[in-house]
Amino acid sequence: MGQPQLVIKTREADKVVIFDLEGELRRSDLPQTTLHSLVEAQLDRGRRKVLVNLDGVTFVDSFGIGQILASYTSTQNLGGKFKLCGVSKKILLIFQITMIHKVIDIHDECDRAMESFG
């Protein structure tokens, strides 16, 4: 089974921009649009509530974590809210060991994450 390409789909609900990620969030040799650039584009459009759905993500490497952290910082700097949902136990493990889970709001269920935006 080959490494699945990352697919990022963007949608919006209740003024929250939701990024649905599928595949592996890792450094790639192929030039592609990064999560951070997509988040920044939405921030440029005035969106301030960002939810990244990792339900379809099977692996995240340090590059992927960097993308998430950069997206978080960009959102925070503009006074926005950045949250994660659908995080698998294995990916959560990386967040736990690095204490990122103390900084970024992480929800098991995306519906709950949506509700928490208020």
Add this chain to the structure above:
Amino acid sequence: MSDGRLERTLKKFGDVRPAEARTALNFAAYFFLITCTFYLLKPVKESALISFLSPSWWPYADLITALLIGFVVAWNTRLLSRMPRRTYLTASLLFFIFSVLAFWFLFDVHASGEVRSPVVDPSGMYFFLSIQIFIQNMWHWVVIAFAFWTDVFIAMSVTQFWIAVNDVCDPHQGKRLVGLFVTGGLFGGIAGSALAALSTFARVLKPEDLLLAAPGLLGLAVFVVNLVYAGQRRFDAAVGDGPVGAPARVGLLESLRAVRSSRYLLLLAGMLASAMVAGALINYQFKTVVKYAFESQAQTAAFISLLFMIVLGVSTVVHLAATGHVLKTYGIRWAIVIAPVALFAGSLAVFAVPIGLLVGWAAAVRGGDKLFDNTISQSVRELLYIPVRADIKYKGKIFIDMFVNKFATGLGAAIFWAFYALRQFAYRSDGTLASALAIVRETGFLTLFFLLLWLAMTRLVYAEYPAVLKRDIRKIHKEGREAIDEHVDIGMTLEIFNTIQSAERSSTLYYMNLFNLVRRRQLTPELKELLGMRRDAAKARAMDALFDVGGGGFFPELEEAIADPEIQKEIDLVFLLPAYQQIMGERLGEIVGSASEVDRIEAANTLSRMVPNESTLQALARLLQDPSSEVVLYALNSASVHRFPEHIPLIVGLLANPMVCAEAQKTLADYGPGVEDLVAPALQADAGPAEVRRAVPEVLARIGTQRAADILLAELARRREDLEPALVEALYKIRTDRSAVRFREKAVRAELLFLVRKACDVVLDPPGQKAARDKQVVWLAVNSTNPEHANFRQPEELKKTYTEWQAAYAAQLMDADGATGRAYGAKTTPHTFVIDAEGKIAYVGAIDDDTGGKNPERKNYALAAVDALSAGKPVDTATTKPYGCSVKYK
């Protein structure tokens, strides 16, 4: 449904990855079909046994299964190794399809009660008529054969399912997807028993007609199996048909020896056997009540399938909602007795239950037995196996599963059979519930006996459990130590136990600690197994128990993820990310200021892996001053990684806290050479906590440099009595461990002489000698030291030294061969003997009661004896225990 949506749906039941969703679904469907078939067949089997056979025949069915199923499994294994896998699985399922149709035919012929032939040809007619006459006459054996066939079906088909999983999934996949598969099986069981209950209750189908559903379900299973293997070829050509990667075979004798070698396993086998016998007797009581309560096989089948459905559903809910909670709250000590105590109470109730409630009682006790077996008892069994060494456990389990379980089933059957015959219950088969009540009450005594035995065995097993656990932890640790590092110290042991305990505090802390262990390459497979405690495995197996089959063991997945070098590397890289450092730089202060102790402990732990910068420095300083000793311990660990000089005064201050003093000493020592002059002021200070001053020499000893030795020696020269023991101990350690460190003889000699003098003051007791001399007592100093011993001094040398020390003995006697010393029984230096005017020993023992040499109000026993003798009085204390170094005899 698209692959993505399917994957998301399946993810709710297990960690399904892209591209494996369809294969995972096929396996779940395969397990669903098998268990659904089994739960359709089971009520037919049970109701046939109950309705068509008298109770005295029931034990035969159990005995035959116990005796023969092992042969069938062995034969199956041989087939397995000879046939291509896909062919084998297809052929096996087809065999069950055709044989279930054959059984349906037999049931149908028996139900019709007629002898008829579908053909008119004379030879064909003769064949069919003969068979039908045979069926009617030998019906008992047909039912027993069907019961055996059903047991073979479930044992083989479930084994085949796991073989297929083993073929197609790699171990990691298998572990991830097991939850999904088991869920498929669970739904299958509930669907099968619900279908059986509804169709028989509604009288839509006769019980035997349920058999006709089986070929359809198994036909679908054939299709799914082929789909699974075909899909597998497309995805991964490397894995295909082939022999099972089964573990090495273990003979029955070898497994028996494994059980005999361990008292604990013997007790465990005894406990499981008594539980199984009790369970078998409860089952016979249940069957007796049902037989007399329901008139037809249809009613019996409906009742039994309804009971199975309820038990399966309730077991699932109880297992998911309560098993873990019970184990966590009450521990294995009490969890182990829940089933026998509850069943004992239930069985005892038969003596009070009225006839009207007899069926309810039987269903409750039988259902309860199955419920416990599926939930708490299964989890407890898995936990009880944990302390047993892996190789012994593997062999022991084979013996217990293959022999003890079957023996217990057979014993239960034999007991019921013998009891039934002895009590002549056959004469009470009048079909009334009153007879059933009489039978179950009498059988109840046997059931209660085995439940009591089970309960007693639980106590014996639990009494052994902690000892075996501790012994095995020590052994595992020893093996791990030998394999990985010869110099692993007690610190590692503490770290392992801290890691185990930290799981109770928070899962995050547990994984952090586990990560630390892995990073230091100290996590052997044995320790990994130990740390995991197989809670997930126990959980998975307990779900397997719902299908009356054994399951494989699985290591917890996240522990494996932590041990994955790729994950480790990525975690290390995350700490180096500029974005990470920037965010943590801003938020660290807030995190370490959390009101939650666990949050602060986690932060203190993570700081060890963060890049050293200003925010790390500040955060760590704050945590080193935390009011919680737990937080400080973790902070000290991180401090020893970063070694910020700014933290040294804080850490030195912690030496006064007995809870963290040892870790603080270790941390300061980890700073290594260069830190000696930073800790020296704490040693040299006259003010401040004495605990700090006394703890510093150990730090310097661990650093073990020339500078550390010089500081210690200079402090020794200040002759501060409270520090002397610590200073001497530290210097001795450096002298022993660090051969490169040089001691200036001039400085050392003076201090040594001072200390020796202090020690010898006790031995020689010059004031005592003078007092004795004044009373006209002759004080003889006998030296029994072997002339070849390092401690031996020539008489002239001794005399010179003792004169310097103002000794006042009358004579110094050299006892080079030790004859005098031995004649008196002298054991220590000094060992004092006071001899009266008549030459008799008036006192023997210590010179005084000041064993520590620091008591200004010491009682001098020798002088007291002299005084008493001088006054013509008896000696009050004629003997005491001597103290001092042993005499170095030749």
